[in-house]
Amino acid sequence: MSLSAQLKTVAHSNLNSSAHLTRLWKIAFAIYALLLTVGTHWPSLKLGSEESPWPDKLMHMLAFGGLAFLFIQTRWIKKLYLCGIIAFAWTLFDEFSQSLPILGRESSWGDALSGVMGVTIIMALTWALGPIGGFANRLRLAQQQFIIHQLLKQKKNLIILIASAIGGAVIIAIPIGLSWVLSVKTLLNDSELMVGTIVAGVVGAVAGIYVALTGMISRCAAIENLKASCFVCDASCKDVQFDDNGKGKCPKCEAAVYRGQWAEPMQLPISAMLKGAGLAVGVAAALIAAIVIGIIGFTFLHGKFELARQITHAWNSWSDDFIITIDLTAIALIVAIALRIYRSRQARFYDRQDKFCRACDHDLQGTPIDRGIGRCPECGVTFARFVDKKE
Numbered sequence: 001m002s003l004s005a006q007l008k009t010v011a012h013s014n015l016n017s018s019a020h021l022t023r024l025w026k027i028a029f030a031i032y033a034l035l036l037t038v039g040t041h042w043p044s045l046k047l048g049s050e051e052s053p054w055p056d057k058l059m060h061m062l063a064f065g066g067l068a069f070l071f072i073q074t075r076w077i078k079k080l081y082l083c084g085i086i087a088f089a090w091t092l093f094d095e096f097s098q099s100l101p102i103l104g105r106e107s108s109w110g111d112a113l114s115g116v117m118g119v120t121i122i123m124a125l126t127w128a129l130g131p132i133g134g135f136a137n138r139l140r141l142a143q144q145q146f147i148i149h150q151l152l153k154q155k156k157n158l159i160i161l162i163a164s165a166i167g168g169a170v171i172i173a174i175p176i177g178l179s180w181v182l183s184v185k186t187l188l189n190d191s192e193l194m195v196g197t198i199v200a201g202v203v204g205a206v207a208g209i210y211v212a213l214t215g216m217i218s219r220c221a222a223i224e225n226l227k228a229s230c231f232v233c234d235a236s237c238k239d240v241q242f243d244d245n246g247k248g249k250c251p252k253c254e255a256a257v258y259r260g261q262w263a264e265p266m267q268l269p270i271s272a273m274l275k276g277a278g279l280a281v282g283v284a285a286a287l288i289a290a291i292v293i294g295i296i297g298f299t300f301l302h303g304k305f306e307l308a309r310q311i312t313h314a315w316n317s318w319s320d321d322f323i324i325t326i327d328l329t330a331i332a333l334i335v336a337i338a339l340r341i342y343r344s345r346q347a348r349f350y351d352r353q354d355k356f357c358r359a360c361d362h363d364l365q366g367t368p369i370d371r372g373i374g375r376c377p378e379c380g381v382t383f384a385r386f387v388d389k390k391e
């Protein structure tokens with residue numbers, strides 16, 4: 001397998017071990033899409049009452065964001081931008097097909113835009129967490145994915161993860177949710193509390209999954225046995241002969257395997273992580289500052305231009321939950337950009353690991369490398385070199 005083919009495999013994580021998971025995602029997507037389409041087209045369905053209106057825009061955002069998320073996981077479409085185009089088209093079609101007179105429902109641009117914003121958030125976060133960096137870093141990502149897929153093959157682990165997600169969501173969201181349900185007098189209004197509850201729930205669920213997964217990985221004794229497995233087909237590559245570059249061939253599927261693909265530790269040193277985090281936080285702060293300056297600048301224009309007045313007027317006429325939907329989208333986009341910067345910074349450290357030690361920055365050029373693996377003479381950290389000549 002050539003370098004480009006191997007990179008493609010890593011990039012699309014088209015691993016056999018994930019086939020089982022993908023099937024589960026497909027089932028989840030089919031059920032969700034059906035329920036959503038029925039729900040949005042149910043004749044004359046009205047949710048909420050006059051006094052406590054249903055946060056319609058927010059629900060559109062969550063509903064279509066969820067649809068886009070599940071659609072990406074099915075892996076029917078591998079290219080992210082194509083997934084995006086299909087999800088946007090689906091969202092608009094779903095909304096405007098509701099205006100069929102027979103259904104007695106209304107469609108609105110506000111609803112459609114809220115759905116589109118939900119899809120945008122999912123696309124941005126998927127991009128931010130997607131494959132990144134050069135060959136060494138993509139092998140590192142493939143290693144992580146491989147371990148996670150192996151763990152999730154066991155039903156017990158899957159159940160633990162789901163329970164941790166629910167547990168995390170409940171722990172963080174319950175205090176906010178309670179003050180909303182009990183109508184405790186607070187500084188925030190109902191829809192702000194509702195958003196707070198949902199966002200806290202999502203953050204809690206992600207945190208729960210993260211904690212459970214890291215624990216699982218560090219406790220999993222089986223990982224030692226998985227070492228020297230082929231990332232593409234799971235076959236053991238213990239007896240593979242590696243060439244001078246540390247490259248060999250999987251005995252089962254003939255994909256390229258590297259002596260170094262299991263050699264590196266999972267985490268970067270703290271200093272490297274802090275450097276990446278500093279840059280990411282800086283860019284996020286600059287973006288937020290730009291938005292604030294933009295808003296202040298706009299208020300100056302307000303009295304001078306008719307267009308500015310009209311925009312302000314429109315903004316003031318929008319419902320609370322539509323404005324919150326716009327805010328959440330802006331926050332998610334900034335988070336996605338910061339995350340991508342952080343990960344690309346990390347990737348650079350991995351990709352240059354055979355030139356500069358990623359732990360102590362020692363210059364490694366000239367350090368002996370035995371079949372793809374070397375050791376930093378300064379601090380003793382192992383590093384890998386991946387050479388791939390076209391076959």
Ligand SMILES: [Zn+2]
Pocket residue numbers: 230231232233234235250251252253254255
């Ligand atoms: Zn294989």
Ligand SMILES: [Zn+2]
Pocket residue numbers: 357358359360361362376377378379380381
């Ligand atoms: Zn070193």
